[in-house]
Amino acid sequence: MKSNLNKSISLLAVIAGLSACVTINIYFPAAAAEKAADKIIDDVWQLKDDAQTTTKPTDAPIAK
Numbered sequence: 001m002k003s004n005l006n007k008s009i010s011l012l013a014v015i016a017g018l019s020a021c022v023t024i025n026i027y028f029p030a031a032a033a034e035k036a037a038d039k040i041i042d043d044v045w046q047l048k049d050d051a052q053t054t055t056k057p058t059d060a061p062i063a064k
Helices: 002-020 030-053
Strands: none
Touching: none
């Protein structure tokens, strides 16, 4: 009985070990990643430039 339990545990350990060795490789083209990064950088710089060019409100009263 103890031998069957040891065999079952060993079998489960082997199955778990083999399943842990599975690797999934995802191909992501470097050119596409670089293009996406450049777009994000351009968007961030554009937002920063827009924030600097906006005029600050003056203390002048608003005409009604």
